[in-house]
Amino acid sequence: MVRDFAEREIAPHVMEWDEASRFPMEIVKELGRLGLLGIIFPVEYGGAGMGYIEYATAIEELSRVDGSVGIIVAAHTSLCSNHIFVAGSETQKKKYIPKLATGEFLGAWGLTEPNSGSDAGGARCSAVRKGDRWVLNGTKTFITNGTYADVYVVVAVTDKTSGTHGLSAFIVDKGTKGFRPGKKENKLGLRASDTAELIFEDCEIPLTNLCGKEGDGFIDAMRILDGGRISIASLGLGMAQGAFEAALKYSQQRKQFGKAISEFQAIQWKLADMATEIDAARLLTHRAAWLKDNHMKTTLESSMAKLYTSEVAVRTANEAVQIFGGYGFIKDYPAEKFYRDVKLCTIGEGTSEIQRLVISRQLLKNS
Numbered sequence: 001m002v003r004d005f006a007e008r009e010i011a012p013h014v015m016e017w018d019e020a021s022r023f024p025m026e027i028v029k030e031l032g033r034l035g036l037l038g039i040i041f042p043v044e045y046g047g048a049g050m051g052y053i054e055y056a057t058a059i060e061e062l063s064r065v066d067g068s069v070g071i072i073v074a075a076h077t078s079l080c081s082n083h084i085f086v087a088g089s090e091t092q093k094k095k096y097i098p099k100l101a102t103g104e105f106l107g108a109w110g111l112t113e114p115n116s117g118s119d120a121g122g123a124r125c126s127a128v129r130k131g132d133r134w135v136l137n138g139t140k141t142f143i144t145n146g147t148y149a150d151v152y153v154v155v156a157v158t159d160k161t162s163g164t165h166g167l168s169a170f171i172v173d174k175g176t177k178g179f180r181p182g183k184k185e186n187k188l189g190l191r192a193s194d195t196a197e198l199i200f201e202d203c204e205i206p207l208t209n210l211c212g213k214e215g216d217g218f219i220d221a222m223r224i225l226d227g228g229r230i231s232i233a234s235l236g237l238g239m240a241q242g243a244f245e246a247a248l249k250y251s252q253q254r255k256q257f258g259k260a261i262s263e264f265q266a267i268q269w270k271l272a273d274m275a276t277e278i279d280a281a282r283l284l285t286h287r288a289a290w291l292k293d294n295h296m297k298t299t300l301e302s303s304m305a306k307l308y309t310s311e312v313a314v315r316t317a318n319e320a321v322q323i324f325g326g327y328g329f330i331k332d333y334p335a336e337k338f339y340r341d342v343k344l345c346t347i348g349e350g351t352s353e354i355q356r357l358v359i360s361r362q363l364l365k366n367s
């Protein structure tokens with residue numbers, strides 16, 4: 001169903017949205033109606049009652065056609081909505097999850113700041129308790145869905161003296177006084193997705209908007225990223241699959257020296273390596289998804305899937321451009337867009353370097 005939808009409703013518009021950096025709000029609403037914005041949440045909260053395997057498959061299928069749509073759904077589901085679902089109170093879950101799961105609300109998740117990316121624990125955005133309110137001040141940067149979201153989960157410092165135990169998460173509604181989305185980034189790739197600043201200037205929110213326990217914001221964010229990294233792996237996987245399929249088809253059509261270029265061994269070996277790596281990446285991603293569905297800790301496996309899949313996606317898109325030759329450099333063909341879009345996967349939700357750090361820490365801890 002997701003594949004049919006993506007090919008019918010998304011594929012015809014991909015380049016137009018990319019060139020104009022146009023956020024496809026109508027597609028987001030339609031995904032909500034189809035139940036694709038709450039795949040991992042129980043039916044009683046308006047979700048589809050499925051798991052991460054189904055969620056990863058949906059993100060892969062959307063991203064096979066357009067990574068921008070994949071990342072919109074990923075940030076909405078496994079970051080914003082899931083943070084509320086995992087750490088939020090029952091009242092918060094009942095208030096927000098049904099609307100997020102059905103697409104009435106779009107979600108965004110703000111951890112990164114101008115001076116704290118990989119070092120997320122170094123956040124400076126602050127939340128100070130004043131009577132019956134929290135007062136937020138500071139800036140978040142590079143936030144997916146930042147301009148268009150209705151609900152934001154934001155991590156801020158509540159106790160400067162406690163390091164990563166001094167961070168807490170808050171729910172901020174669109175239109176709250178003192179909060180506004182800032183600069184919308186002009187990006188290399190995933191251009192139809194929205195990436196924006198969030199600006200808080202004496203933004204007052206009720207005490208009840210604390211999401212999770214005070215001081216648990218960073219720890220909860222790391223737990224959320226265990227699921228988020230399965231999303232980014234699926235995003236990379238879908239784009240790698242899309243680039244591979246385009247290159248495979250083109251190699252059978254393009255003739256040089258009197259034969260299809262797929263008859264040259266140099267091209268055949270590229271195709272063989274691309275397909276093998278994509279398969280391995282899919283197995284790693286689905287292993288992490290399966291573990292998550294079986295309520296096991298996935299820090300190691302999610303990072304392995306995210307690291308490997310994103311690097312496979314970059315290699316695959318690079319080889320796809322090579323197989324297209326000069327046409328791979330031209331916007332009339334699909335290879336160049338995959339090449340631009342995949343690069344985000346080795347950066348977002350922890351760079352490849354940070355994934356290696358997470359993996360090695362887990363290995364050393366468990367040895």
Ligand SMILES: Cc1cc2nc3c(=O)[nH]c(=O)nc-3n(C[C@H](O)[C@H](O)[C@H](O)COP(=O)(O)OP(=O)(O)OC[C@H]3O[C@@H](n4cnc5c(N)ncnc54)[C@H](O)[C@@H]3O)c2cc1C
Nearest residue numbers: 109110111112117118142143144195347348349350351353
């Ligand atoms: C399109 C897009 C969407 C995004 N969406 C979101 C979102 O929705 N929410 C959100 O909170 N954030 C989001 N981000 C932010 C993203 O998670 C960060 O960009 C990423 O974590 C890297 O942080 P940084 O950009 O500050 O790079 P830096 O941390 O400054 O890293 C720069 C370089 O230094 C390396 N480096 C840093 N520390 C180490 C170390 N200890 N060891 C080795 N190498 C290191 C990095 O690997 C990298 O190569 C998004 C980013 C982009 C581009």
